[in-house]
Amino acid sequence: MTSIKSGPVLVLGGARSGKSVFAEKLVTASGLRMHYVATGRAWDGEMQARITEHRDRRGADWQTHEAPLELAGCLQAIDAPDRIILIDCLTLWVTNLMMEERDMAAEFERLAGYVPQAQARLVFVSNEVGLGIVPENRMARDFRDHAGRLHQIIAEISADVYFIAAGLPLKMKG
Amino acid sequence: MTSIKSGPVLVLGGARSGKSVFAEKLVTASGLRMHYVATGRAWDGEMQARITEHRDRRGADWQTHEAPLELAGCLQAIDAPDRIILIDCLTLWVTNLMMEERDMAAEFERLAGYVPQAQARLVFVSNEVGLGIVPENRMARDFRDHAGRLHQIIAEISADVYFIAAGLPLKMKG
């Protein structure tokens, strides 16, 4: 098992690629106090089931926080050098920001400004969504563009970047 | 050309990525007796054309079997130590199981239980389908989830896993 040496980590992968499980193993192996920042909102039963499944898998050693919108603020509030924080996931955060019609560039800048000065170790999970056919729906195209831009920004300031497929990690950086 | 040393192989890739051709080369290079298990059903002309194209490319040295649903049973029936079996592909098998409203977890378990005890060498081909936008259609989302889960299961028990893009292999395991 790869361990986190220092600096932020980005774990990218497709749907059901095993990216959350991989990120959770990284976090568990760190020996630090484990915090989980959920960006998802349970707006329907399908989403609620997924959130519950993830929470049950992690178990009681994790402290869970919710940050559907104020991600940088949440990270700042729980930041401490003996902690490791898993943020799952960036794409749900992008979805929430879009629904609230936030200024995406400003929000991304705020997060990117905070990440390098965090004392806790940060592990970001996100969905790669840009490798299919161009969506007919304008909103979906915008989402894809925002997600792609954010991935580039976070990858740039991360120490390690992994691409996960079929549960297996491919190291892209670090 | 990479050769198969031992243990099952999983060849993942996108549409028209060259994954079947790559897998066929692996099989041909093995020197073993070549068997082909087709999971696809020719339900329309487009699909029939694809099946015929694949069969013509492989040629007469292959023995072809059809297993749209009973994959583990088919593998068991043709298993032998001097054989190599190409299964093309897992995603079509998932589609067929869903159409018949099978218990997916039970079917995956049955296959995963058989694979490690096979005497023949097994080469699985499958479509990576989880790297685009979340489909609006519930059935498509379920399909994506099932395929992703099955890929993780088969990757876990495979000796070698390849990701194919533009006809080129990226080794993810082995």
Next chain:
Amino acid sequence: MTSIKSGPVLVLGGARSGKSVFAEKLVTASGLRMHYVATGRAWDGEMQARITEHRDRRGADWQTHEAPLELAGCLQAIDAPDRIILIDCLTLWVTNLMMEERDMAAEFERLAGYVPQAQARLVFVSNEVGLGIVPENRMARDFRDHAGRLHQIIAEISADVYFIAAGLPLKMKG
């Protein structure tokens, strides 16, 4: 920064993966005279905005050409040993060819026949579009198939092939 030694280069990636920026850096680092072949047509405001953004980023050291359809012809017309030509992108070229109902196999063959005899260094950018769910739309499925076939053809005759995600290159060949 990786540099181009010799032979054509293919840069594949998803939407907003940073593939164009990566390809532009390869070209800039070459020290050769920089030519840019745009295959895109500005058929709406969204597309026009993207084209303008790309052009502004590149700056005045580049000479720009448009080749929505006659790609091999355009390359031939500007070919010279002291030049490097960035073709951005193959998927838009495929789209244009399909809209004009061209013979795709013949067009691909024409391009593939020219590439190995080019005196200029060629850098192709293209979208990987085959890693999502099978599109319901027949035209989108055909597009995906054509793009996948073309990627295999160009990858085969390229010296270097990169897959870009989150702005990071993964070398697949070379």
